[in-house]
Amino acid sequence: MAAEVAPGYFDPLAVDPEQARDVARWRTAERQRLLAARGAMSASGRRGLADALAARLEAVLSAEAGPLRGRILSAYWPIRNEPDLRPLMIRLLAAGADVALPVAARPAAPLQFRRWTSDTRLERGVWNIPVPPADAPALTPQIVLAPLVGWDGAGYRLGNGGGYFDRTLAVLDPRPLVIGVGFEDARLPTIFPQPHDVPMDLIVTEAGVRVRRAG
Numbered sequence: 001m002a003a004e005v006a007p008g009y010f011d012p013l014a015v016d017p018e019q020a021r022d023v024a025r026w027r028t029a030e031r032q033r034l035l036a037a038r039g040a041m042s043a044s045g046r047r048g049l050a051d052a053l054a055a056r057l058e059a060v061l062s063a064e065a066g067p068l069r070g071r072i073l074s075a076y077w078p079i080r081n082e083p084d085l086r087p088l089m090i091r092l093l094a095a096g097a098d099v100a101l102p103v104a105a106r107p108a109a110p111l112q113f114r115r116w117t118s119d120t121r122l123e124r125g126v127w128n129i130p131v132p133p134a135d136a137p138a139l140t141p142q143i144v145l146a147p148l149v150g151w152d153g154a155g156y157r158l159g160n161g162g163g164y165f166d167r168t169l170a171v172l173d174p175r176p177l178v179i180g181v182g183f184e185d186a187r188l189p190t191i192f193p194q195p196h197d198v199p200m201d202l203i204v205t206e207a208g209v210r211v212r213r214a215g
Protein backbone atom coordinates (compact mmCIF):
# COMPACT_ATOMS: atom_id res chain seq x y z
CA MET A 1 0.00 0.00 0.00
CA ALA A 2 2.51 2.55 1.14
CA ALA A 3 4.57 1.99 -1.99
CA GLU A 4 1.60 3.06 -4.12
CA VAL A 5 1.43 6.47 -2.48
CA ALA A 6 3.73 9.20 -3.74
CA PRO A 7 6.50 9.72 -1.12
CA GLY A 8 5.70 13.45 -1.02
CA TYR A 9 2.36 12.57 0.48
CA PHE A 10 4.07 11.90 3.79
CA ASP A 11 6.39 14.92 3.65
CA PRO A 12 6.05 16.41 7.15
CA LEU A 13 7.27 19.77 5.80
CA ALA A 14 4.64 20.00 3.08
CA VAL A 15 2.17 22.84 3.57
CA ASP A 16 -1.44 21.81 3.98
CA PRO A 17 -3.22 24.15 1.53
CA GLU A 18 -6.28 24.40 3.69
CA GLN A 19 -4.24 25.40 6.72
CA ALA A 20 -2.25 27.91 4.63
CA ARG A 21 -5.55 29.50 3.55
CA ASP A 22 -6.74 29.70 7.15
CA VAL A 23 -3.51 31.39 8.22
CA ALA A 24 -3.72 33.86 5.33
CA ARG A 25 -7.30 34.76 6.28
CA TRP A 26 -6.37 35.14 9.92
CA ARG A 27 -3.44 37.39 9.00
CA THR A 28 -5.65 39.64 6.88
CA ALA A 29 -8.00 40.10 9.84
CA GLU A 30 -5.16 40.67 12.34
CA ARG A 31 -3.52 43.19 10.00
CA GLN A 32 -6.75 45.15 9.86
CA ARG A 33 -7.16 45.05 13.62
CA LEU A 34 -3.56 46.08 14.30
CA LEU A 35 -3.59 48.85 11.68
CA ALA A 36 -6.84 50.20 13.15
CA ALA A 37 -5.38 50.16 16.68
CA ARG A 38 -2.26 51.97 15.47
CA GLY A 39 -4.39 54.49 13.63
CA ALA A 40 -6.41 55.13 16.78
CA MET A 41 -3.35 56.34 18.73
CA SER A 42 -2.97 60.10 19.02
CA ALA A 43 -0.36 61.64 16.75
CA SER A 44 1.58 62.95 19.73
CA GLY A 45 1.42 59.56 21.46
CA ARG A 46 2.78 57.92 18.32
CA ARG A 47 5.49 60.55 18.03
CA GLY A 48 6.57 59.92 21.63
CA LEU A 49 6.75 56.17 21.13
CA ALA A 50 8.59 56.54 17.83
CA ASP A 51 11.18 58.79 19.49
CA ALA A 52 11.64 56.26 22.31
CA LEU A 53 11.95 53.49 19.71
CA ALA A 54 14.56 55.50 17.77
CA ALA A 55 16.63 55.97 20.94
CA ARG A 56 16.49 52.22 21.64
CA LEU A 57 17.49 51.49 18.05
CA GLU A 58 20.45 53.82 18.18
CA ALA A 59 21.78 51.97 21.24
CA VAL A 60 21.15 48.60 19.58
CA LEU A 61 22.87 49.68 16.35
CA SER A 62 26.03 50.80 18.07
CA ALA A 63 26.11 47.65 20.22
CA GLU A 64 25.43 45.24 17.34
CA ALA A 65 26.98 46.92 14.34
CA GLY A 66 29.75 49.11 15.79
CA PRO A 67 30.60 52.45 14.21
CA LEU A 68 28.02 53.49 11.63
CA ARG A 69 30.40 55.30 9.30
CA GLY A 70 30.31 53.55 5.93
CA ARG A 71 27.56 51.15 6.98
CA ILE A 72 24.63 50.65 4.59
CA LEU A 73 21.30 50.68 6.37
CA SER A 74 17.86 50.31 4.90
CA ALA A 75 15.14 52.27 6.69
CA TYR A 76 11.64 53.11 5.45
CA TRP A 77 9.46 56.12 4.67
CA PRO A 78 6.54 55.86 7.09
CA ILE A 79 3.11 54.84 5.78
CA ARG A 80 -0.04 53.80 7.62
CA ASN A 81 1.02 55.32 10.95
CA GLU A 82 4.26 53.35 11.13
CA PRO A 83 6.77 54.68 13.67
CA ASP A 84 8.33 57.70 11.99
CA LEU A 85 12.08 57.16 12.11
CA ARG A 86 12.98 60.03 9.78
CA PRO A 87 14.74 61.98 12.55
CA LEU A 88 16.87 58.87 13.18
CA MET A 89 17.57 58.55 9.45
CA ILE A 90 18.99 62.09 9.50
CA ARG A 91 21.19 61.21 12.48
CA LEU A 92 22.41 58.07 10.70
CA LEU A 93 23.41 60.17 7.70
CA ALA A 94 25.19 62.60 10.01
CA ALA A 95 27.07 59.63 11.53
CA GLY A 96 28.35 58.73 8.06
CA ALA A 97 26.04 55.82 7.28
CA ASP A 98 24.53 55.28 3.84
CA VAL A 99 20.75 55.16 4.13
CA ALA A 100 18.60 53.27 1.63
CA LEU A 101 14.85 53.00 1.17
CA PRO A 102 13.05 49.86 -0.05
CA VAL A 103 11.32 50.01 -3.41
CA ALA A 104 8.70 47.50 -4.53
CA ALA A 105 9.58 48.03 -8.19
CA ARG A 106 7.81 44.92 -9.47
CA PRO A 107 4.95 42.91 -8.00
CA ALA A 108 5.87 39.62 -6.32
CA ALA A 109 9.61 40.33 -6.72
CA PRO A 110 12.26 41.11 -4.10
CA LEU A 111 12.54 44.73 -3.00
CA GLN A 112 15.20 46.97 -4.48
CA PHE A 113 17.07 49.39 -2.24
CA ARG A 114 17.92 52.91 -3.41
CA ARG A 115 20.13 55.47 -1.72
CA TRP A 116 18.36 58.23 0.17
CA THR A 117 19.78 61.52 1.42
CA SER A 118 17.99 64.59 2.75
CA ASP A 119 18.28 66.04 -0.79
CA THR A 120 16.59 63.10 -2.53
CA ARG A 121 13.38 64.10 -4.30
CA LEU A 122 11.07 61.19 -3.63
CA GLU A 123 8.57 59.94 -6.19
CA ARG A 124 5.35 58.05 -5.63
CA GLY A 125 5.79 54.30 -6.02
CA VAL A 126 3.28 51.48 -5.66
CA TRP A 127 0.61 52.12 -3.04
CA ASN A 128 1.73 55.74 -3.22
CA ILE A 129 4.78 54.97 -1.05
CA PRO A 130 7.41 57.71 -1.53
CA VAL A 131 10.56 56.17 -3.05
CA PRO A 132 13.88 57.49 -4.41
CA PRO A 133 13.82 57.84 -8.22
CA ALA A 134 15.07 55.07 -10.51
CA ASP A 135 18.39 56.90 -11.05
CA ALA A 136 19.24 56.87 -7.34
CA PRO A 137 22.15 54.47 -6.70
CA ALA A 138 21.14 50.88 -5.90
CA LEU A 139 22.57 49.73 -2.57
CA THR A 140 22.77 46.34 -0.86
CA PRO A 141 21.98 46.93 2.81
CA GLN A 142 24.06 45.40 5.61
CA ILE A 143 21.36 46.26 8.11
CA VAL A 144 17.63 46.24 7.32
CA LEU A 145 15.01 47.92 9.50
CA ALA A 146 11.76 46.10 8.72
CA PRO A 147 8.56 47.86 9.86
CA LEU A 148 6.21 45.59 11.79
CA VAL A 149 2.45 45.58 11.61
CA GLY A 150 2.59 42.75 14.16
CA TRP A 151 5.29 40.58 15.72
CA ASP A 152 5.69 37.56 17.94
CA GLY A 153 8.11 36.37 20.60
CA ALA A 154 9.82 33.99 18.18
CA GLY A 155 10.92 36.95 16.05
CA TYR A 156 8.39 36.58 13.24
CA ARG A 157 6.99 39.63 11.49
CA LEU A 158 3.52 40.37 10.23
CA GLY A 159 3.90 42.99 7.50
CA ASN A 160 1.61 44.72 5.06
CA GLY A 161 0.77 41.50 3.30
CA GLY A 162 2.78 41.69 0.09
CA GLY A 163 5.43 39.21 1.21
CA TYR A 164 8.11 41.66 0.03
CA PHE A 165 10.50 41.46 2.97
CA ASP A 166 10.31 37.66 3.05
CA ARG A 167 11.08 37.44 -0.67
CA THR A 168 13.91 39.92 -0.24
CA LEU A 169 15.51 38.33 2.80
CA ALA A 170 15.35 34.96 1.04
CA VAL A 171 17.69 36.23 -1.70
CA LEU A 172 19.96 38.87 -0.11
CA ASP A 173 23.50 37.53 -0.04
CA PRO A 174 25.24 38.11 2.28
CA ARG A 175 22.25 38.13 4.57
CA PRO A 176 21.90 41.49 6.35
CA LEU A 177 21.26 42.01 10.04
CA VAL A 178 17.48 42.28 10.08
CA ILE A 179 15.83 44.34 12.79
CA GLY A 180 12.05 44.35 13.06
CA VAL A 181 10.81 47.68 14.40
CA GLY A 182 7.37 48.44 15.73
CA PHE A 183 5.25 49.25 18.73
CA GLU A 184 5.07 47.06 21.81
CA ASP A 185 1.27 46.85 21.54
CA ALA A 186 1.52 45.05 18.20
CA ARG A 187 2.76 41.87 19.88
CA LEU A 188 0.85 38.66 19.05
CA PRO A 189 1.13 35.27 20.78
CA THR A 190 2.23 33.84 17.41
CA ILE A 191 1.84 34.78 13.74
CA PHE A 192 1.59 31.05 12.86
CA PRO A 193 4.88 31.11 10.92
CA GLN A 194 4.76 29.55 7.46
CA PRO A 195 7.71 28.12 5.51
CA HIS A 196 8.20 31.43 3.62
CA ASP A 197 8.38 33.58 6.77
CA VAL A 198 11.91 34.74 7.56
CA PRO A 199 12.41 35.58 11.26
CA MET A 200 14.01 38.85 12.32
CA ASP A 201 17.43 38.75 14.02
CA LEU A 202 16.18 41.32 16.51
CA ILE A 203 12.87 42.92 17.32
CA VAL A 204 13.02 46.37 18.87
CA THR A 205 10.08 48.34 20.22
CA GLU A 206 9.84 51.44 22.40
CA ALA A 207 10.39 49.02 25.32
CA GLY A 208 13.78 47.91 24.00
CA VAL A 209 15.08 44.67 22.49
CA ARG A 210 12.18 42.22 22.75
CA VAL A 211 13.56 39.34 20.69
CA ARG A 212 17.13 38.37 19.91
CA ARG A 213 17.71 35.26 17.84
CA ALA A 214 20.95 33.38 18.22
CA GLY A 215 23.05 33.45 15.10
Ligand SMILES: Nc1nc2c(c(=O)[nH]1)N(C=O)[C@@H](CNc1ccc(C(=O)N[C@@H](CCC(=O)O)C(=O)O)cc1)CN2
Pocket residue numbers: 028031076077078079082102103104111127129147159160161162163164165
Ligand atom coordinates in the same frame (compact mmCIF):
# COMPACT_ATOMS: atom_id res chain seq x y z
N1 LIG B 1 7.08 52.26 4.91
C1 LIG B 1 7.09 51.07 4.30
N2 LIG B 1 7.65 50.95 3.10
C2 LIG B 1 7.65 49.74 2.48
C3 LIG B 1 7.08 48.60 3.08
C4 LIG B 1 6.46 48.76 4.36
O1 LIG B 1 5.92 47.82 4.95
N3 LIG B 1 6.51 50.01 4.94
N4 LIG B 1 7.11 47.40 2.41
C5 LIG B 1 7.14 46.15 3.02
O2 LIG B 1 6.98 45.14 2.43
C6 LIG B 1 7.18 47.44 0.96
C7 LIG B 1 5.78 47.74 0.42
N5 LIG B 1 4.87 46.74 0.89
C8 LIG B 1 3.49 46.74 0.87
C9 LIG B 1 2.87 45.52 0.80
C10 LIG B 1 1.49 45.44 0.68
C11 LIG B 1 0.72 46.59 0.66
C12 LIG B 1 -0.76 46.50 0.49
O3 LIG B 1 -1.41 47.46 0.14
N6 LIG B 1 -1.37 45.33 0.73
C13 LIG B 1 -2.78 45.02 0.61
C14 LIG B 1 -3.15 43.86 1.50
C15 LIG B 1 -2.71 42.56 0.98
C16 LIG B 1 -3.19 41.42 1.84
O4 LIG B 1 -3.67 41.65 2.97
O5 LIG B 1 -3.04 40.30 1.37
C17 LIG B 1 -3.71 46.10 1.04
O6 LIG B 1 -3.59 46.55 2.20
O7 LIG B 1 -4.65 46.39 0.29
C18 LIG B 1 1.35 47.81 0.77
C19 LIG B 1 2.74 47.88 0.88
C20 LIG B 1 8.21 48.42 0.53
N7 LIG B 1 8.15 49.67 1.24
Ligand SMILES: Nc1ncnc2c1ncn2[C@@H]1O[C@H](COP(=O)(O)OP(=O)(O)OP(=O)(O)O)[C@@H](O)[C@H]1O
Pocket residue numbers: 027157158159160161162163164165166167170196197
Ligand atom coordinates in the same frame (compact mmCIF):
# COMPACT_ATOMS: atom_id res chain seq x y z
N1 LIG C 1 9.93 33.84 -0.65
C1 LIG C 1 8.70 33.86 -1.15
N2 LIG C 1 8.42 33.33 -2.35
C2 LIG C 1 7.19 33.35 -2.87
N3 LIG C 1 6.12 33.90 -2.25
C3 LIG C 1 6.30 34.44 -1.06
C4 LIG C 1 7.60 34.47 -0.44
N4 LIG C 1 7.48 35.10 0.74
C5 LIG C 1 6.17 35.44 0.85
N5 LIG C 1 5.47 35.05 -0.22
C6 LIG C 1 4.00 35.23 -0.42
O1 LIG C 1 3.59 36.55 -0.12
C7 LIG C 1 2.29 36.57 0.47
C8 LIG C 1 2.22 37.46 1.70
O2 LIG C 1 3.06 36.95 2.71
P1 LIG C 1 2.97 37.48 4.21
O3 LIG C 1 1.59 37.39 4.72
O4 LIG C 1 4.07 36.80 4.99
O5 LIG C 1 3.34 39.04 3.99
P2 LIG C 1 4.04 40.12 4.92
O6 LIG C 1 5.36 39.60 5.37
O7 LIG C 1 3.06 40.50 5.94
O8 LIG C 1 4.22 41.34 3.86
P3 LIG C 1 5.36 42.49 3.60
O9 LIG C 1 6.72 41.86 3.76
O10 LIG C 1 5.14 42.94 2.19
O11 LIG C 1 5.15 43.59 4.54
C9 LIG C 1 1.95 35.13 0.80
O12 LIG C 1 0.94 34.72 -0.07
C10 LIG C 1 3.23 34.37 0.56
O13 LIG C 1 2.99 33.08 0.03
